[in-house]
Amino acid sequence: MPGDDGAGIYLSAPCAVVGESFQSPAEAAATGRLDADVARRCGYLRVATTVHAPVELAVRAAARTLGSAGAAGVDLTRLLHAWTYHQGHEFWSPAHYIAYHVGADRAVPLGLQQMCNGGAAAVELAARELRADPEQACTLVTTADRFCDPGFDRWGDQGLAYGDGATAVLVGRAPQGRSVRLLASASAAAPSYEGLHGGTGPFTATPQSALRPVTVRSTKKQYMERHPGADLLAVAGESMARLSATALDRAGVAPRDPRLVLVAPPRFAGPALESYRPVLEKATGAPLAQFGADTGHLGAGDAIANLAELLASDRISTGQVAVLVSAGGGLSWTVLVVERVT
Helix, strand or coil, rough: CCCCCCCEEEEEEEEEEEEEEEEHHHHHHCCCCCHHHHHHHCCCEEEEECCHHHHHHHHHHHHHHHHHHHCCHHHEEEEEECCCCCCCCCCCCCHHHHHHCCCCCCCCEECEEECCCCHHHHHHHHHHHHHHHHCCCCCEECCCECCCCCEECCCCCCCCCCCEEEEEEEEEECCCCCEEEEEEEEEEEEEEHHHHHHHHCCCCCCCCCCCCCEEEHHHHHHHHHHHCCCHHHHHHHHHHHHHHHHHHHHHHHCCCCEEEEEEECCCCCCHHHHHHHHHHHHCCCCCCCCCCCCEECCCHHHHHHHHHHHCCCCCCCCCCEEEEEEEECCCCCEEEEEECCC
């Protein structure tokens, strides 16, 4: 998406709602879910867990965003909901559930499932639609995920731990509450890596998570055994760095611009985060911030959760710029360049 042409797009009142309970790596190791050495090195302090359906958390996040923005569900013309894993029912639209429960009766709810890049991709999609269609009013973007037993092993990935939570942000033509202006965005994908999360097993006719948990480490291992020359870290690092540079150029912000104060990557920790630090800091000239050590990776919600924390903690001041980096299976990446306005 090119830089602002005078028709500003704003991300307002971002909110994150995480699970009400937490589990530490040490606790996971004590129950045999995680190797003790991995627990010491993983970089996460704890991950959030919940007993609630993801969409219930999404409704809470949406209500908080609308309240903070001084808006109501009836003001929305679109509601985009992104997720990664099971939302509570098998044959059903979670986006419509959220719209109904926040009173968005005029909105068209749409579901977006682009793995963990879904939240940032939904923001970019909402911004593009607002620029293209003057009849569209504001769009609410929500995300929600719950990575629980018996279907999902939240500790079963390589360098990532998965936390439960939901996010929301209002995308519109005017700031409402704490807001940033979306200066530019850029996205890319590498479909040849789709097998990292699909594995090499046969296609199934019905969901299998009730029979065996999703363990991302296993599918990644299967992919690497079949593609021994693949270098995931190099591909992901290069893609995120290239997109960061592209988005900054579209925004008219040079690397090392004094307004550019930080880069917010996905909610990785430990070695997974450190592997991307050099390339992102070189591409932007800005320091890499860490978010999520006390929540875990929030599936599709990392970028919006990071924006919410940025504004709530005042780590970015009015007129300053930040780069939000998002990544997801498939593979795909989205970079958002934002400037704080209120």
